[in-house]
Amino acid sequence: MDKLKLSTANLVILIAGVVMLISSFLAFNKFSTPSATIGSIHIGGTVSRNAWSSGYFLIATIPALIGIVMAAHVAVVAFASGVKLPDTVLGLTWNQIHLVLAFQATIMMVAFLIQSTSPLDKGIGLFGMLIAAIGLLVGAILRSREAPAVG
Amino acid sequence: MADRQSPTPAEITIMAAGAVMLVFSFLNFAGDTSAWGSHLFPIATLLPLYGLVMGLQIALTKFAGVKLPESVLGFTWEQVHLALGLMAGLMALGWLLTDYGDKQIGMWFEILGGIALVVGAVMLQRERNTGAIG
Numbered sequence: 001m002d003k004l005k006l007s008t009a010n011l012v013i014l015i016a017g018v019v020m021l022i023s024s025f026l027a028f029n030k031f032s033t034p035s036a037t038i039g040s041i042h043i044g045g046t047v048s049r050n051a052w053s054s055g056y057f058l059i060a061t062i063p064a065l066i067g068i069v070m071a072a073h074v075a076v077v078a079f080a081s082g083v084k085l086p087d088t089v090l091g092l093t094w095n096q097i098h099l100v101l102a103f104q105a106t107i108m109m110v111a112f113l114i115q116s117t118s119p120l121d122k123g124i125g126l127f128g129m130l131i132a133a134i135g136l137l138v139g140a141i142l143r144s145r146e147a148p149a150v151g
Numbered sequence: 152m153a154d155r156q157s158p159t160p161a162e163i164t165i166m167a168a169g170a171v172m173l174v175f176s177f178l179n180f181a182g183d184t185s186a187w188g189s190h191l192f193p194i195a196t197l198l199p200l201y202g203l204v205m206g207l208q209i210a211l212t213k214f215a216g217v218k219l220p221e222s223v224l225g226f227t228w229e230q231v232h233l234a235l236g237l238m239a240g241l242m243a244l245g246w247l248l249t250d251y252g253d254k255q256i257g258m259w260f261e262i263l264g265g266i267a268l269v270v271g272a273v274m275l276q277r278e279r280n281t282g283a284i285g
Contacts, residue, residue, distance in 0.1 A: 090284065108242075
């Protein structure tokens with residue numbers, strides 16, 4: 001692949017992977033109460049946990065790890081010409097691996113979206129990860145429709 | 152393709168894992184909630200659903216004589232089993248390492264079932280000589 005020219009599919013995967021990683025550090029769920037300050041004492045406010053927090057790691061971190069793996073593969077193939085990867089892994093081509101991983105990330109994020117979290121609110125990190133997962137799936141589908149490429 | 156009447160060890164492993172995961176999905180997963188209960192559905196339900204899909208595909212083609220298409224979205228059925236099995240194993244590992252309160256019998260059997268699905272899917276590759284393993 002040309003070092004300076006990523007295909008649209010690979011660019012989508014790369015961007016989605018970065019968005020996924022950043023979003024995983026933002027609030028996955030949050031709990032807000034009215035806040036007040038009485039003298040020097042502050043009560044209430046918002047408490048949030050991200051995909052790496054206790055209670056969420058590792059199950060909510062899996063989509064983020066999938067995004068990292070997919071983006072890393074695309075980056076290695078595009079920018080590290082010295083690295084030679086096998087054509088298939090466990091009988092699956094790289095296009096198939098991208099499809100499987102992206103499907104898994106998307107189905108998990110849709111599940112997290114549907115899941116009842118009351119009294120917690122869903123945070124921006126969860127929505128960012130959902131959008132990134134859909135991006136990964138779109139990228140994987142586009143990739144599988146492109147002309148066969150090395151890696 | 153294996154004989155229609157006698158399931159192979161890999162097929163038995165996948166069907167048994169799928170059945171066990173479905174049954175135990177109705178028992179307590181965490182606290183006093185099952186994998187179908189509020190706050191756990193559908194994220195905890197994905198594991199038994201993967202087991203159900205894999206087990207059903209084997210059972211339908213083996214015992215009911217159902218003819219399914221040769222491939223799905225460019226994946227052979229052996230590849231579908233490998234992909235679902237690996238993803239089930241990944242989620243099993245995810246639940247195993249997640250600090251989600253008290254792990255109940257339902258969660259333990261979902262984790263064991265997820266691992267069994269990986270094992271069954273890998274065995275299936277060998278039995279059907281797909282060339283994916285070894």
